[in-house]
Amino acid sequence: MKLSASHLKRYQQIAALLWKYGRSDLVRHLASDQAFGVSEKDSSSGTPGTPEQFAADLEAMGPTYVKLGQVLAGRPDLLPEPYLQALARLQDNVKPFPFEEVEKIVTEGIGVRLSKAFEYFSSEPIAAASLGQVHSATLRDGRPVVVKVQRPGIRQQIAEDFEVLATIATFFDNHTAVGRRYRFHSVLQEFRTTIQHELNYEREAQNLLKVGENLKEFETIQIPQPVSDYCSGSVLTMDYVRGRKITKLGPLARLEMTGSTSLAADLFKAYLKQVLLDGLFHADPHPGNVFMTDDGRIALLDLGMVGHVAPGMQEHLLKLLMAVSDGNGEEAADIVIRFSEKMEDFNAPEFRRKISQLVVRRRDQELAQLNVGRSLLDVSRNAHDNGLFVPSELTLLGKTLLQLDEVGRTLDPSFDPNASIRENVSQLMTQRMRKDLTQGNAFSTLLEMKDFASNLPGRLNRIMDAVTNSELEVKVKAVDAKMMVDGMQKIANRITTGLILAALIVGASLMMRIETPSRLLGYPSLAIICFLVAATGGLWLVVSIFIHDQRNKNKPPR
Template sequence: MHIGIVDRYQDLKRYSHIASVFVRYGFGELLDRLRAEHYLPRRRRVFGRKAGEFRHLSTPERLRRAFEELGPTFIKLGQILSTRADLLPPSFIQEFSKLQDSAPPFPFADICDTIESEFRRPVSEVFLLIEERPLAAASLAQVHRARTGTGARVAVKVQRPHIRALLETDIRILHDFANLSERRLPESRYYQPVRLVNEFARTIRRELDFVREGRNIERFRRYFAGDATVYIPKVYWDLSAPKILTTEYIEGVKISDIDGLNAAGLDREAIAVNGADFTLKEVFEHHFFHADPHPGNLFVLEDNVIAPVDYGMTGAISDDLADHILAIFIAVMDKDIDSLVRLLQEGNWVPENLDVDSFKLELQDFLERYHGLSLQEVNMSEVLGEAMNMIRRYRLHMPIDLVLMARALLVTEGVARMLYPEFNIVEHAGPYAKKLVRQRYGPIRYMRELYEVAGEAEAFARRLPGEMGQLLTKVMRGDLSIKFLHTGLENLIMEMEKSSNRLSFAVVIAALIIGSSLIFQSGLGPALLGYPVMGLVGFLFASILGIWLIASIMRSGKL
């Protein structure tokens, strides 16, 4: 993507703001280690190392407050990091979970401007009525209740003005910091900062794509069309645009409003079961799930029907990943430690330097403690918490969609237990898992796979003669070449470039000093206070360059 001069200027201003906030919250030393001064205006290049008024706070709390102050992008980043219990310790997860996706409402005039800009006609011609007071105001968008020309009640989600430009600026800055971290902070490489930022950028750009969110809603409507326990709102495509999403207004009770549920005469046990069924069906049957099923996004209608809203964040499990998860599940049930470790290695989920023997012993101890327990005795939150601790200790790398799936199941269990404390999602998930096993190892699946393999074999057989002929032709012509790719040498190359630049400066300084000395000895040219002007100018330039070179070396910490 082409970045213009205006964008770079905006980046520079935002860099300064981000740096000042992190310094104020006590992260100046981290910026020093990153040597981020090259990305900042000169007046911002001296970083403090004290947390000042925030020094009494823990590191996770200071980071959470910094994210809050830095606005929508960093709030969203913290919220997504709060789902990564496989990467971060509980103290960070707990703090980031406090980040609320709320913001002061923006003016109704901006709502009207966006609607008129998107539809190219007055608001009164788009909606019969739109309420000025918002139903909800979040960091990326704002929701207003409205009526269509036919009188239907709808919820209109309108994107905040200029939010995309701010997000893109922040994403570029996060990419810069991620690259610096991987190059200059060896301990950060386990967390794969560049990969994390790429995943975050993809997630938040999807949330800003209201057309995509509308497609997600329609996909869920197809999946649950015949399910009387779930209701998915309708999308009004004629009243939607890239920055506006209009959906059917859901008139229900929030699933977390226990008093409201009781007052409406709803059955909390049935709600818990229906909510869990919704999550289990989308995960195990459709492999496409609502990745943010917190209580604020779930409403309950008459007859204990579950009505989810806000489909901006979704997850998907590919068929290959589903098969891999199922194989892992079977290995766990059989307590087959060797197969379990092999499957984790085949999925590239384990680091190359894994202590396999120690990992196997801990896996065996973990499985022995839960094997043989009745489903009623298994607490999913406890099991997943312990599993995540093991994942962090051994630095396993889990696919992001698998982590989101685990979180969705965990949140679902938490909501269900809030409604009905005796609920056990592990016991409830048993029939879904058995159905998945039957589908995976049934004759229809084997016949389909055999047909696919036969097709691939036929295609390979057709391509082989031609590709072998091309290879032999290249060999005979001497055109066959082998490419070598060097990795891990970036830091060495950069340091060599710095050293050669400094050496060049030193040679230039030495030449100025020697040349000026010869001019002083010869006394050639005009004089000032009895000294040759050319010699004085040469010594002056040599002094300036020498001081700059020394300062540069000292600033790098490699004197």
């Protein structure tokens, strides 16, 4: 395969990263050095990269790797704590691109010039991220807004980067133990889908509308709404939120906050509702995306990354959250096993033991220990370590709750998410039941019952016809074919013996009416002989059945 210059450069950069950090605690956190083919001799030579260097290297490689670092910053199940702290700075401080590019992208995206669409448009961005940057503006009607503009050429660059990453991930999956355990290619595909959704600003606008509608009952939570006429695939115009990031609140401002406990409780309840009831949730609530508004509410920003949870998985996650919050490790392990994929080396007893220890250790901890989200991610990591591949929804939920715990700790250090889960679960269950008992579901159930009742006679007739015509087939999956054949032969022998004895009795009865010169006990000799043979055979058959059944009864079970 012929590689382009850009592809070759990426391969070289990633190879350098793997060599540099393959000898550090970054890889050792995932698996042994041997899993990556790095020997102890290799490990002892050279200086391994530090967490700070790792963050700087990702930043230097471009937006794709900055975004990868942002995602990894919320994954304590994959990286050790020093790397998480180093990657956290990638949430902000990304170099902006020139205003000339901004003007060109916005004009092409909304179809009109900036001067015609906006009364005011700031030339300096108020925030710059890996995929785009945000400018403040004012519409012609005086409405303050912010305009999110996608970085030029970012789609093509990310597509090329993912081609290289996919090749490397496939290699590790096929040739390393850690790759087979974590399935890097599948994880990369999920990441690729997520980042493609983030690059579609029209989809983000729909997410803002949908999540805003789902959370309208929470007066303390604000979701900025988009201006549909000024949105496109690369431009997103939405309400301007007046406030400050949670990370920018100083100690004095936190002391002056009123109702911080209520804000934390409402925020956690809103996320439980999104995940366990709505099936659509904001999956990137890191502190940089959460604002404290000037009127004392919480604003959730950047809904490019959202999670989707199917109804069946919602029930599993609800049960898992309850088990973790109640400290029931065995129940949590059983739930994870039920909805996960078992690999060939799955070790169920070891997995149950580790999950029980994990849940007990985290039970009754306060928010400062990041218990809920971290516990779910630790469950996911232990599942991988013991040959169990968990669905991506569990990992995404764990990452989301981990980030949410950090926000909650800022609002109210004494807030207990375990208590919040126990308090809200009954209400969520009631809402789920009401959601399932809609008029459409009721009619659907009635139609299914009508179909079952109307088709039942015909189905029974077909079964009876099959029995009558000897067309009914019963398929048996034999665990031990020889044992089953021997058993069938014994049954056939007993039936055959019974039929012969019955024939002798019937034949003897018929011969009783035949007059013959040879008589025994006043009856025809042949008839009496047949009766005696039948009686002896019947007695033998009964005794043999009784003895055989007694032996089987006394045999110890295998």
